[in-house]
Amino acid sequence: MKPVFSVVLAGCALGLLVTACGGGSSSSTTTTTTTTASAAPAATAGGMSAAAPGDGAKVYDTNCSSCHGATGQGQPGAFPPLAGNPVVTGDAGKVIHIVKAGLTGSISVNGHAYNGTMPAWGTSLSNGDIAAAVTFIRSSWGNKASAVTEAQVAAAK
Numbered sequence: 001m002k003p004v005f006s007v008v009l010a011g012c013a014l015g016l017l018v019t020a021c022g023g024g025s026s027s028s029t030t031t032t033t034t035t036t037a038s039a040a041p042a043a044t045a046g047g048m049s050a051a052a053p054g055d056g057a058k059v060y061d062t063n064c065s066s067c068h069g070a071t072g073q074g075q076p077g078a079f080p081p082l083a084g085n086p087v088v089t090g091d092a093g094k095v096i097h098i099v100k101a102g103l104t105g106s107i108s109v110n111g112h113a114y115n116g117t118m119p120a121w122g123t124s125l126s127n128g129d130i131a132a133a134v135t136f137i138r139s140s141w142g143n144k145a146s147a148v149t150e151a152q153v154a155a156a157k
Contacts, residue, residue, distance in 0.1 A: 056136025059129045063121065064137075072141040078116035080109040083141030092134070092148050096156040099130050127153040 061070070067079040074081035082088050087109070088095050102120035106113055121130060131150045138145035 055129075056132035056134075057140075059125070059133040060136050063125065064133065067116065067118075072137065072143075074109075074114070075116070076112070078114060079118075080107065080112075080114040080116075082137045083143065085109050085143075088137055089143050089145040092138070092146065092152060093156060095134055095138070096130065096148060096153055099134055100153065100156055 064082075068074050068082050069079075072081055072083035087098070098118060100120065100122035103118040106115045108114070125133075127150045130153045131148045134148040134153070137143065138148065
């Protein structure tokens with residue numbers, strides 16, 4: 001009786017794991033927004049805290065990596081890669097706008113189509129956090145682009 005119980009228990013655990021990881025038959029999309037604060041956050045004009053220099057990796061990890069991946073590789077068909085993405089390394093104003101205002105609809109990156117939804121982070125992250133995250137993605141995974149300032153983020157509409 002013990003071996004049967006172990007097999008049933010292992011089967012249930014595996015079923016729960018597969019379902020929790022998206023292997024179930026139903027499909028749903030959930031977006032979780034989490035902001036981070038530095039040990040000593042700097043106040044901004046809007047009263048929100050700004051990320052300390054170098055906190056871009058932490059902001060990215062907390063808010064972006066679940067869709068775009070820990071190494072910026074994205075998810076095929078849904079979320080584009082940030083590594084080697086010409087939009088990320090091109091005009092800073094464009095990537096700032098995407099992060100602040102979000103993006104919906106089909107897009108093509110490096111010849112591949114993506115049709116996920118990018119949430120608008122401008123209402124939940126400070127301009128400093130957005131600047132830190134955008135600077136991080138513009139200089140990570142082989143990307144080589146200039147840093148973004150909090151003033152550039154504030155000026156973006």
